[in-house]
Amino acid sequence: MVAVGVLAGLSVLSLLTYGYLAWDSLGLGPGETEATRTGLREGPGAGSPSSQPHIIFILADDQGFRDVGYHGSEIRTPTLDKLAAEGVKLENYYVQPMCTPSRSQFITGKYQIHTGLQHSIIRPTQPNCLPLDNVTLPQKLKEVGYSTHMVGKWHLGFYRRECMPTQRGFDTFFGSLLGSGDYYTHFKCDSPGICGYDLYENNNAAWDHDNGIYSTQMYTQKVQQILASHNPRKPIFLYIAYQAVHSPLQAPGKYFEHYRSINNINRRRYAAMLACLDEAISNVTLALKKYGYYENSIIIYSSDNGGQPMAGGSNWPLRGSKGTYWEGGIRAVGFVHSPLLKNKGSVCKELVHITDWFPTLITLAEGQIDEDIQLDGYDIWETISEGRRSPRVDILHNIDPIYTKAKNGSWAAGYGIWNTAIQSAIRVNHWKLLTGNPGYSDWVPPQAFSNVGPNRWHNERVSWSAGKTVWLFNITADPYERVDLSARYPDVVKQLLRRLSQFNKTAVPVRYPPKDPRSNPKLNGGVWGPWFKEDEKKKKSDKSKGMNKQKKNKNKKKAN
Numbered sequence: 001m002v003a004v005g006v007l008a009g010l011s012v013l014s015l016l017t018y019g020y021l022a023w024d025s026l027g028l029g030p031g032e033t034e035a036t037r038t039g040l041r042e043g044p045g046a047g048s049p050s051s052q053p054h055i056i057f058i059l060a061d062d063q064g065f066r067d068v069g070y071h072g073s074e075i076r077t078p079t080l081d082k083l084a085a086e087g088v089k090l091e092n093y094y095v096q097p098m099c100t101p102s103r104s105q106f107i108t109g110k111y112q113i114h115t116g117l118q119h120s121i122i123r124p125t126q127p128n129c130l131p132l133d134n135v136t137l138p139q140k141l142k143e144v145g146y147s148t149h150m151v152g153k154w155h156l157g158f159y160r161r162e163c164m165p166t167q168r169g170f171d172t173f174f175g176s177l178l179g180s181g182d183y184y185t186h187f188k189c190d191s192p193g194i195c196g197y198d199l200y201e202n203n204n205a206a207w208d209h210d211n212g213i214y215s216t217q218m219y220t221q222k223v224q225q226i227l228a229s230h231n232p233r234k235p236i237f238l239y240i241a242y243q244a245v246h247s248p249l250q251a252p253g254k255y256f257e258h259y260r261s262i263n264n265i266n267r268r269r270y271a272a273m274l275a276c277l278d279e280a281i282s283n284v285t286l287a288l289k290k291y292g293y294y295e296n297s298i299i300i301y302s303s304d305n306g307g308q309p310m311a312g313g314s315n316w317p318l319r320g321s322k323g324t325y326w327e328g329g330i331r332a333v334g335f336v337h338s339p340l341l342k343n344k345g346s347v348c349k350e351l352v353h354i355t356d357w358f359p360t361l362i363t364l365a366e367g368q369i370d371e372d373i374q375l376d377g378y379d380i381w382e383t384i385s386e387g388r389r390s391p392r393v394d395i396l397h398n399i400d401p402i403y404t405k406a407k408n409g410s411w412a413a414g415y416g417i418w419n420t421a422i423q424s425a426i427r428v429n430h431w432k433l434l435t436g437n438p439g440y441s442d443w444v445p446p447q448a449f450s451n452v453g454p455n456r457w458h459n460e461r462v463s464w465s466a467g468k469t470v471w472l473f474n475i476t477a478d479p480y481e482r483v484d485l486s487a488r489y490p491d492v493v494k495q496l497l498r499r500l501s502q503f504n505k506t507a508v509p510v511r512y513p514p515k516d517p518r519s520n521p522k523l524n525g526g527v528w529g530p531w532f533k534e535d536e537k538k539k540k541s542d543k544s545k546g547m548n549k550q551k552k553n554k555n556k557k558k559a560n
Contacts (some may be wrong), residue, residue, distance in 0.1 A: 050145075052144065052146070053298050054232070054236050054298070055236070055365065056297060057300045057357070058302070059102075059239070059241040060242055060245065060301070060302070060303045061099065061241070061244060061245060061246040062306075062307055062322060063303035063313070063333055064303075064306060064313035065303075065306060065328060065331055066307075067314055069081040075274050075275065076258060076278070077275075077278045078282075080333075080335075084301075084335040085345060087336050087344060088341060088343065088344070088347070088348050089347045090348050091347055091348065093302070093332055093333075093353075094331055094332065094352070095302065095304055095353075096304075096330065096398065097398075098120070098305055098323055099246075099305065100121040104156060105353075105377075106137070106354050106357055106358070108135070108358065109359055109376060110374070110375060110376050114506065115131055115134055115508070115511075116511035117130070119512045121179060122156065122179075124188070124528060125194065125519040126159070127519070128511055129157020129163030130156040135370070136168045137169070138150070138237060138239070139169035140362050141361070143367060144365050145234070146236065147235070148169055148171050150165050150170045150173045150174075151219050151238070152219050152241030153178075153241045154175060155177070155178065156168075158528070158529060158530055159516070163530070173201070174201050174219070174222045175199070176188075176200070176243065177528055180247060180248070181243075184212050184213070184215075186210065186215070194520055196524070197527045198528045200529075205525075205527045215243045216280050217280065219242060219243075223240055223284050223287065224284075245273040245312075245313070246311075247311045250269070251275075255276045256269075258275070259272060264450065266310070266449075267314075269312060298338040300335075300336050302332055303333045305332070306320070306321055306330065306332070308323075309444040309449075317480050318443075318481075319442070319443050319482075320441050320442070321439075323439055323440070325397050325423075325438045326439065326440075326441055326481060328444075330397060336385075342386050343385060343386060346387060351390045352384075352390065355377035356380045359378060360379045394429070396500075399422065399503065401507075401510060403422075403423040403436070403437065404437055405421040406469045410469075414497055415494050417497040417498055418435065418497040420470050421436055424436060426499060427475065428495070430474050430476040430477070431472065431474060431496060433486075434470070434471045435469055438471070470493060472486035472492060472493050
């Protein structure tokens with residue numbers, strides 16, 4: 001009898017547990033059904049579910065290629081590992097080596113040479129932003145009925161109000177305008193004495209949200225609020241651009257628990273930041289399930305560039321780091337997770353670039369791409385979902401005509417086709433060519449993080465022969481860029497130089513203006529924000545016109 005009683009108790013317990021898990025997996029509470037919850041949510045505009053998928057694009061900042069569990073990292077990322085394993089891992093996926101370039105290419109589907117942002121990043125004090133004549137992804141999605149929301153880091157310029165996220169296609173914006181800042185106070189100093197507050201809600205400083213909350217957690221809470229208040233029967237585009245794991249290296253104390261054994265303080269802090277980010281993405285995924293979005297959603301995860309070893313990031317076994325055109329700067333962690341995928345649990349090794357999201361997502365959203373928009377991206381959904389060949393055969397990593405010229409570069413070194421002093425990089429099929437000064441080129445193995453400070457003693461370095469300004473690699477056979485083949489295959493070098501030259505003919509002038517003293521937050525209530533006012537410009541021009549008229553009248557009187 002005792003045994004029967006125990007078994008009965010276990011049965012009841014298992015039923016309760018099963019019931020709890022079932023509610024949890026559907027995002028329902030006890031006594032709630034999908035129908036009752038949906039009924040409770042129905043309001044104005046509620047109707048049959050949309051065939052257009054909910055699009056959630058999550059962009060991490062400065063996450064290294066190795067810094068995810070499924071790439072062999074010592075940092076635990078159970079959420080990312082699970083989502084990637086159940087989706088499609090992108091293992092031949094490229095972004096740009098820095099923040100602004102990757103973000104601009106994602107939101108326009110165009111290479112930097114076609115937006116004028118081919119040099120560096122947009123600085124806080126520069127009167128510069130993503131050119132206003134470029135149509136953006138959220139604008140195209142709004143055209144077909146999407147609600148568009150951005151949470152996180154913008155970094156595409158803000159000197160004019162027209163440059164703000166809410167003027168570029170987003171219904172709402174909550175986050176920062178600059179490239180980095182304190183995770184708790186949201187203050188940023190661009191230089192001594194040039195400091196200001198950088199947290200916005202739509203077009204105004206979000207002083208009310210200044211509660212000392214760590215930005216990763218604060219942004220996640222905002223995403224949860226957006227999902228809770230939106231009707232899941234209507235399509236939504238959520239662009240979540242986390243600040244993590246960009247410097248400054250800050251994280252809440254509890255996330256350090258598993259990483260006390262990491263001696264290198266930067267690596268330890270970085271690990272804690274990534275652990276917090278992984279938990280945040282778990283909470284976003286749970287919210288998608290809880291509020292009824294998940295089954296018709298596409299979740300895309302990407303880093304914006306490679307990691308920075310001096311700030312705790314690891315790209316091993318790739319070469320180079322953030323800010324360079326070596327694989328460690330541009331080959332990124334990326335995956336797609338969605339119930340709508342046909343080949344779940346697979347690996348995509350086809351060539352994919354961050355510009356490809358623009359046409360891919362517009363097509364999935366049942367939108368139209370205007371014929372006059374000259375895109376550099378391709379629709380790669382069938383490549384990802386069904387395992388088909390990628391329509392992409394090349395990537396222009398960049399041509400930066402104003403980056404520091406390589407001293408020994410010349411037209412002669414480029415066979416009269418290209419000036420190899422210019423920093424550039426291109427990929428065509430298996431081949432990758434670099435010219436000029438590609439940037440920091442060490443391989444930084446895990447042992448480099450074994451000491452208290454960064455230890456370059458462990459780094460692998462190659463001393464190139466003096467005057468070298470051209471490199472050629474077969475990336476498929478040599479993804480770590482260890483064997484330069486430029487001397488062995490001069491004909492391939494010439495072919496790729498000609499392709500560079502063709503791309504360069506389509507480039508627009510570089511936009512990189514000098515800093516404007518009016519950008520100082522002290523002149524704007526202590527806040528980083530738009531400072532250039534069109535009205536002032538008109539007043540000045542009107543005033544100068546008036547002055548000219550007065551001068552003309554005076555001259556007429558003198559003549560009389």
